[in-house]
Amino acid sequence: MNVQSPSGKILGMDWSKGAGESEISCSINDFSAVPAMDSSSFIVVHGAGSFGHFQASKSGVHKGGLNKPLVKAGFVATRISVTKLNHEIVRALAREGIPSIGVSPFSCGWSTNMRNIASADLSAMTKAIDSGFVPVTHGDAVLDDELGCTILSGDVIIRHLAAHFKPEFVVFMTDVLGVYDRPPLDSTAVLLREIEVHEDGSWSVVKPTLENISKVKTDVAAHDTTGGMETKILEAAMIARLGIDVYIVKAGTNHSLRALRGELRGNVPEDWLGTVIRFSK
Amino acid sequence: MNVQSPSGKILGMDWSKGAGESEISCSINDFSAVPAMDSSSFIVVHGAGSFGHFQASKSGVHKGGLNKPLVKAGFVATRISVTKLNHEIVRALAREGIPSIGVSPFSCGWSTNMRNIASADLSAMTKAIDSGFVPVTHGDAVLDDELGCTILSGDVIIRHLAAHFKPEFVVFMTDVLGVYDRPPLDSTAVLLREIEVHEDGSWSVVKPTLENISKVKTDVAAHDTTGGMETKILEAAMIARLGIDVYIVKAGTNHSLRALRGELRGNVPEDWLGTVIRFSK
Numbered sequence: 001m002n003v004q005s006p007s008g009k010i011l012g013m014d015w016s017k018g019a020g021e022s023e024i025s026c027s028i029n030d031f032s033a034v035p036a037m038d039s040s041s042f043i044v045v046h047g048a049g050s051f052g053h054f055q056a057s058k059s060g061v062h063k064g065g066l067n068k069p070l071v072k073a074g075f076v077a078t079r080i081s082v083t084k085l086n087h088e089i090v091r092a093l094a095r096e097g098i099p100s101i102g103v104s105p106f107s108c109g110w111s112t113n114m115r116n117i118a119s120a121d122l123s124a125m126t127k128a129i130d131s132g133f134v135p136v137t138h139g140d141a142v143l144d145d146e147l148g149c150t151i152l153s154g155d156v157i158i159r160h161l162a163a164h165f166k167p168e169f170v171v172f173m174t175d176v177l178g179v180y181d182r183p184p185l186d187s188t189a190v191l192l193r194e195i196e197v198h199e200d201g202s203w204s205v206v207k208p209t210l211e212n213i214s215k216v217k218t219d220v221a222a223h224d225t226t227g228g229m230e231t232k233i234l235e236a237a238m239i240a241r242l243g244i245d246v247y248i249v250k251a252g253t254n255h256s257l258r259a260l261r262g263e264l265r266g267n268v269p270e271d272w273l274g275t276v277i278r279f280s281k
Numbered sequence: 282m283n284v285q286s287p288s289g290k291i292l293g294m295d296w297s298k299g300a301g302e303s304e305i306s307c308s309i310n311d312f313s314a315v316p317a318m319d320s321s322s323f324i325v326v327h328g329a330g331s332f333g334h335f336q337a338s339k340s341g342v343h344k345g346g347l348n349k350p351l352v353k354a355g356f357v358a359t360r361i362s363v364t365k366l367n368h369e370i371v372r373a374l375a376r377e378g379i380p381s382i383g384v385s386p387f388s389c390g391w392s393t394n395m396r397n398i399a400s401a402d403l404s405a406m407t408k409a410i411d412s413g414f415v416p417v418t419h420g421d422a423v424l425d426d427e428l429g430c431t432i433l434s435g436d437v438i439i440r441h442l443a444a445h446f447k448p449e450f451v452v453f454m455t456d457v458l459g460v461y462d463r464p465p466l467d468s469t470a471v472l473l474r475e476i477e478v479h480e481d482g483s484w485s486v487v488k489p490t491l492e493n494i495s496k497v498k499t500d501v502a503a504h505d506t507t508g509g510m511e512t513k514i515l516e517a518a519m520i521a522r523l524g525i526d527v528y529i530v531k532a533g534t535n536h537s538l539r540a541l542r543g544e545l546r547g548n549v550p551e552d553w554l555g556t557v558i559r560f561s562k
Contacts, residue, residue: 014361076382107388109404121390121402123390128387
């Protein structure tokens with residue numbers, strides 16, 4: 001996906017000055033040797049992590065009430081933090097030669113009604129993809145028709161994008177190998193390799209075939225305003241019901257790379273560690 | 282416009298960590314003492330300055346041709362730079378207690394056709410203003426139906442916003458006192474205090490009443506991809522033809538403060554230095 005010179009050098013697209021640098025470093029001359037750019041299309045969605053959750057939860061932005069000065073200030077503070085993270089991610093991808101473009105839900109005019117997406121125009125994102133860019137969007141503070149404002153989580157955005165763009169697959173990257181039957185810090189936790197989602201929305205673990213996995217226990221960090229792993233499984237299940245395979249993987253591992261490359265389509269190798277969530281036809 | 286506690290302390294809304302700071306500093310407790318926030322509405326539009334012009338001009342983004350890898354990379358690099366500046370401006374305003382919200386033209390799905398605005402949905406901005414926020418938008422790299430891409434300048438955006446929102450007045454802030462009859466570095470340059478725009482689009486200097494001001498010479502910096510002062514006057518004249526007074530002032534001066542406060546409406550004091558551009562009825 002990234003742009004390389006004929007000699008294999010990655011051509012970066014972040015031409016802004018870094019901290020402590022006096023000169024703009026750019027690869028303008030190298031680009032003239034590139035005949036054309038690959039255009040496999042994908043979208044990157046990220047959450048807020050430590051950027052934004054603090055600001056949102058302290059001020060109660062997710063609960064609404066924009067008429068309160070604290071909530072309004074928290075809305076501003078949350079957007080500053082999440083757009084800062086978005087900017088850093090766009091830069092990091094651009095430095096690796098990926099033509100990434102930041103697209104903020106609030107700027108796109110996305111809004112919610114009782115936390116469900118009420119309006120989400122995807123024309124900007126569609127045009128960006130059609131032009132060969134990789135849109136990078138994120139969980140954001142948005143206006144809510146009923147509540148005044150709320151937090152639209154990255155997970156809800158992914159489901160909305162999946163329903164519209166019908167991608168071949170969706171990859172959720174997290175800090176553990178996949179979904180476990182209980183919080184993964186518990187040494188007896190078992191990695192669920194394959195989950196099937198049924199027509200009625202219920203789901204069952206098909207691999208491993210262990211007894212006692214009737215209930216999956218999850219955990220939500222106290223500062224997380226958008227639901228943690230529980231929301232992720234629920235959103236993933238809703239995406240799977242659209243007939244789109246979902247892979248939950250650990251970021252930065254070979255397992256996530258294989259999932260992103262599409263190597264798991266149709267057949268999940270035994271040595272791959274992660275969770276596949278798919279629709280049972 | 283900004284939020285102050287009952288004791289007059291400005292309440293900042295940038296709760297992100299600064300460089301070298303280990304703790305998030307925020308004014309959450311102070312906000313509980315604020316009864317309600319002022320809601321006089323305005324929009325801030327900024328150009329790219331040294332953020333973006335280099336990236337755009339070196340790669341030719343303003344001339345289009347997205348199929349060329351260099352132009353595509355320049356598009357990405359330009360957007361990284363201009364959104365970085367936007368982020369810094371939003372933060373600076375938030376620190377002063379102004380509920381500022383960054384809104385990027387590209388994210389809003391704005392596009393051009395042969396550099397003229399073809400599509401510019403203002404619903405996100407309208408909703409932001411109606412909710413009491415101050416949208417902060419900027420010149421941006423956008424997709425162009427004919428050229429593939431181009432640079433949409435802040436000046437063109439201001440005209441578009443003025444035509445839609447019909448503000449009481451528009452203030453252009455620059456680094457000189459106003460419009461001069463020749464480049465202001467020329468020691469014989471005369472500050473034009475008042476310019477009238479006529480129905481047919483022509484314009485004349487009504488103050489000072491000097492001879493030989495039949496032609497105004499302007500200058501465009503070599504790196505400026507969007508036209509410099511010439512474009513600013515032309516755009517200002519087009520705004521004035523809508524019946525909206527335009528003030529061109531030096532940023533950071535008492536003159537700009539008076540213009541921003543609306544003190545010039547109807548009557549321009551003798552001790553005010555700047556250029557008023559208005560429609561001659």
